[in-house]
Amino acid sequence: MRVGLVVATAFLGMSVLASVATVAADEPVRIGIIGLDTSHSPAFAKEFNAEHSADDPLAGFRVVAAYPFGSKSIESSSSRIPGYIEELDSMGIEIVDSISNLLSKVDCVLLETNDGTLHHEQALQVFEAGKPVFIDKPVGSNLAETLAIYAAAKHFDVPMFSSSSLRYSNGAQAIRSGSVGKVLGCSAHSPCKIEPSHVDLYWYGIHGVETLYTCMGVGCDTVSHTSTDDFEFAVGRWSDGRIGTFRGIRAGSSGYGGMVYGEKAVREIGKYDGYRPLLVEIAKFFRTGESPIDAAETIELYAFMQAAYESKRQGGIPVEIEAVMQSAEKQAKILNSSLSN
Numbered sequence: 001m002r003v004g005l006v007v008a009t010a011f012l013g014m015s016v017l018a019s020v021a022t023v024a025a026d027e028p029v030r031i032g033i034i035g036l037d038t039s040h041s042p043a044f045a046k047e048f049n050a051e052h053s054a055d056d057p058l059a060g061f062r063v064v065a066a067y068p069f070g071s072k073s074i075e076s077s078s079s080r081i082p083g084y085i086e087e088l089d090s091m092g093i094e095i096v097d098s099i100s101n102l103l104s105k106v107d108c109v110l111l112e113t114n115d116g117t118l119h120h121e122q123a124l125q126v127f128e129a130g131k132p133v134f135i136d137k138p139v140g141s142n143l144a145e146t147l148a149i150y151a152a153a154k155h156f157d158v159p160m161f162s163s164s165s166l167r168y169s170n171g172a173q174a175i176r177s178g179s180v181g182k183v184l185g186c187s188a189h190s191p192c193k194i195e196p197s198h199v200d201l202y203w204y205g206i207h208g209v210e211t212l213y214t215c216m217g218v219g220c221d222t223v224s225h226t227s228t229d230d231f232e233f234a235v236g237r238w239s240d241g242r243i244g245t246f247r248g249i250r251a252g253s254s255g256y257g258g259m260v261y262g263e264k265a266v267r268e269i270g271k272y273d274g275y276r277p278l279l280v281e282i283a284k285f286f287r288t289g290e291s292p293i294d295a296a297e298t299i300e301l302y303a304f305m306q307a308a309y310e311s312k313r314q315g316g317i318p319v320e321i322e323a324v325m326q327s328a329e330k331q332a333k334i335l336n337s338s339l340s341n
Contacts, residue, residue: 171270192248
């Protein structure tokens with residue numbers, strides 16, 4: 001499929017890992033956080049900075065500094081910043097006044113800014129400094145920004161990784177590993193708040209779409225979408241005839257999960273297992289510079305959400321993944337026009 005050809009998806013950027021690989025055995029790998037406008041920031045810091053046994057996957061890491069800003073225009077995010085500054089400060093984490101200051105103090109970065117519109121600008125500074133970075137959801141506020149960020153990471157040869165924590169729920173991982181045989185279809189759901197500055201599903205529907213792709217894998221050709229005040233419903237048709245759906249919920253009982261339809265069984269995907277499984281993958285990534293997810297898969301799931309948005313705008317007709325990719329690639333090149341060849 002063309003999505004996998006548009007961006008070179010397997011890049012290790014091992015040359016930039018010297019700052020991690022050369023950390024003395026008795027010293028922690030220093031993590032910096034960009035963005036204190038999300039609950040993920042204090043939650044991740046607490047988990048990394050907790051007391052761990054020597055064989056714990058999170059042992060040997062410590063969040064040492066944080067740059068708080070962060071959204072300035074989305075009130076539900078920006079209003080959290082003062083409280084999270086206080087919380088991280090009470091944990092002994094240094095609060096710094098600029099990203100450049102933060103980058104001088106750390107070996108790797110958690111880009112946690114909740115506002116995806118800022119990610120391209122912030123990520124470029126991290127890439128230029130050669131620091132491995134986990135970019136929390138959404139990668140960008142639209143597909144063009146997402147492509148531009150992945151292309152910039154490749155340009156600077158810096159490892160990056162992005163995922164919703166829903167990908168690493170035990171049920172979804174078991175299905176991906178073959179517990180129901182070949183996955184023939186999947187219906188995933190999650191809460192789905194919408195933020196007008198972002199493509200609809202990017203803001204919160206990403207969680208359910210990440211679950212969908214964890215189970216289905218890549219290969220979606222077209223997406224059609226229906227939207228009401230309380231619900232979003234996207235139907236993806238994969239190139240091999242499989243069908244995957246996402247239901248976004250804004251009314252009534254919600255939660256995360258869904259059903260998977262396999263060769264061997266029809267089964268619930270299962271419950272959400274919290275942040276720790278994702279943090280274990282982030283720790284491995286910081287150590288190795290190897291993303292646990294092929295960039296092509298992450299890019300395609302963002303293209304799926306962009307196609308759903310375009311289908312909604314066009315009255316629900318099927319929209320080709322290929323079409324939204326071609327349009328976004330042109331915009332991504334403009335966003336990255338300042339990068340030297």
